Amino acid sequence: MDESTPYSLFADNGMYWIGPPLNDTFTRSSKNWVGEFLDDEVDGRYPPDQGRAHLQQLSNQAKADGRFAYTNYTQSVLTNDMSPSDANAYVNDFTDVVSVDMYWYTVPFCSDAPYRENYLVPVPQSQCRSASSYGKTIQMLRQRDATDGRLQPLWQFVENLNGGPGGQPVTAYITPDQLEGAVMSSLINEARGIVYFNQSLSGPCQAGSILRQSQVDPGFCADPQVAAMKRIDSLVKQLAPVLNSQSYAYSFGPGLQTMLKARDGAVYIFAMTDGASTPGQRTFTLPAGVAGRTVDVVDEGRTIPVSRNGVFVDRFASESSFHVYRVEE
DSSP, X not given: OOTTOOTHHHHHTTOOEESSXXXXXXXXXXXXXXXXXXXXXXXXXXXHHHHHHHHHHHHHXXXXXXOEEEEEEOGGGGBXXXXXXXXXXXXXXXXXXXEEOOOTTTSGGGGOXXXXXXXXXOOOHHHHSSHHHHHHHHXXXXXXXXGGSOOOOEEXXXXXXXXXXXTSXXXXXXXXXXXXXXXXXXXXXXXXXXXXXXXXXXXXXXXXXXHHHHHHSTTOTTHHHHHHHHHHHHHXXXXXXXXXXXXXXXXXXXXXXXXXXXETTEEEEEEEEOSSSOSEEEEEEOOTTOOOSEEXXXXXXXXXXXXXXXXXXXXXXXXXXXXXXXXXX
């Protein structure tokens, strides 16, 4: 944000600021100034001992002021290239919320030859440029986060056009379907927040702020991606009471990644293909005790019958396709 941005804009519009004070209108009593962004990608910019000392100082200040501490790391903390002690310390010792940025759809990494990955959860090259990789990011980050026995909310970065580096030929632009799928795969794997990378630094469609450019430039080249953000964000807002409830461990069948929730007398199933199998038809077996014999497909205006033995079938058109099902308990 511009340093002249007054705090009142946040308070008056029901929005919140996470970051340093922009100017002297931000005070300790500014309730919509809720968190501090400690620093970005410290793991990629400092030796581990210096990086930890730097973050400790910033974290102490944020918490002394009563705000939560958030930071973002590179994919290094998810790899076996970094020592477990260093990676675990980065993820666990300084923050109340943590994220990692890895833009699977649009960075050159997935096309590298030879391809080399050394992650906590394998990401084969054939599945690298897929929505499932964003879900795996959360799986790996949770592995690191769980090592101290204290779980914190994990946020996920998704590019809203292009996460590739500047000064190089563009690798790809994320498509609207891919953007929505990356968000949903993250949520299914228990992300508790989504952060959008809002710049495009290479190729014919560039902007310092994709959202702002779409507002002021009629026919802007990233308008379809911004429209996809609106769709998926609206769905997340609609389902927020469900998303913020307890998840249940349950397998609905092979070739799927799913999340199971229950709220207000209904079961909700968030579902995608698992990235390792071909998109297409999938068979779901409901948990014992779920009595509904019709599945409502949320936000799609259709229903699916459930057999007497609790089975229903649906189709996923692509690797980024997802469905949210609602079934009466």
